[in-house]
Amino acid sequence: MLKIIITVMFFSLQLVASDREGIRQKINNLLSSLSEKTNAGLLIFNPLTQDTIFSLNSFQTMIPASNTKLFTTSVALVSLGGDFKISLKLFTDDSYFKDGVINGNIYLKGFGNATITVNDLQFFVNHLQEIGISKITGNIVGDESYFDDAYYRADWIDDELSTVKLSPISALVIDRNQIIKFKKKGRRTKKFVEDIKQPALHAANLLKEKLENAGITVSGSAIQDITPIGADQIDEISISLREFVSLINKHSDNYFAECLFKIIGAEYSKIEGNSFYATQAILNFLDQNNIYSQGTEIVDGSGISRFDKVTPASVTGVLESMYFNLNSFEDFYNSLSVAGVDGTLRSRFTNTFAENNFHGKTGTLNGVTSLSGYLKTKGNDDLIVSLIFEYQKGSSRSHKNIEDDIILALSEME
DSSP: OHHHHHHHHHHHHHHHHHHHHHHHHHHHHHHTTSOTTOEEEEEEEETTTTEEEEEESTTSOBOOGGGHHHHHHHHHHHHHOTTOEEEEEEEESOSOOTTSEEOSOEEEEEOSOTTOOGGGHHHHHHHHHHTTOOEEOSOEEEEOTTBOSOOSHHHHSTTOOOOOOOOOOOSSOSGGGEEEEEEEETTEEEEEEEEOSSHHHHHHHHHHHHHHHTTOEEOSOEEEOOOOTTOEEEEEEEEEHHHHHHHHHHHTOHHHHHHHHHHHHHHHHSSOBOHHHHHHHHHHHHHHTTOOOTTOBOOOSSSOOTTOBBOHHHHHHHHHHHHTOTTTHHHHHHHSEETTTSGGGTTSSTTSTTTTTEEEEEEEETTEEEEEEEEEOTTSOEEEEEEEEEOSSSOHHHHHHHHHHHHHHHHTOO
């Protein structure tokens, strides 16, 4: 009997080895079509068995594009928790207003909630009406002090050359700090978007206008300042971190990612949300979780910058760390785009075994494409995959096709 068991185990191991060798050959065949000038980095890993299925240049420093968001969102979830609230809050420095009058200022303080629209401000107006406020004797104050005042990525990234532009990144955000305008030229009307130059002041003006339209008298002006310590909170509008992270990862939202980057910095430092503290928080996360970090440089939260540098090993390390994190993995996993279902992967892997079974994050810049995430194979194995291509010849689509073919080959493993 023992002899039979040993024989079965021997042949099973042979079949596994044969299957692995077949997969490696398939991947090598796919990579052989790449130009000699293409720089490819791959690491495919089974976190439960600790087996490396395939590795190529896995410790080589490369540009991750939007795979940078995996670092941003994982650090946020682990350090803050999925229930953490990203808010816009309304305060007052008047301690008694049951007489229907706020004898002082009200403060609109932003904490990086980039989902707020101008219509959301009506929530605060309605609340003030409900508690009987008919007059405010002081000012309407916009407060964006939770972040620094480096509104643009070029303000904190030296020699940043990215052509991808974002609107001002501030702690107080209304409509992504943009305003849509229309200009008539002859018989045609052209629509264009204009950045808000002073986000906090703009938000204060919007709230003042809505208050006055609702019949609440405002004696003061709309100004920008800092909420005093001890001010009483009237109400808040918030989104949970797990919801915010899902918007970032599924749709690769660059603006939201940069706001989260600074939120990480603010909560890590307890001083101010800025790029320095955010970067320190991410590097500290890598160190604390024993993730390979040599050559890793994170300068923004979105991955727009070509100064962001990672290795397939560091990406895989982040994904492995999250895989074994009982508190944060579910939120992180659910935030990723689901192959053939939603987000940036909604039109990829349809009608294949990878559909629904691959949860990942895409990345695209000129000359760069990346794809990393978790794959459930036909054999019910969990694989962590990180693929990065830096290329000079060929199209983004042709390189993404190779990514897809690799994932499809892996998904068929039994």
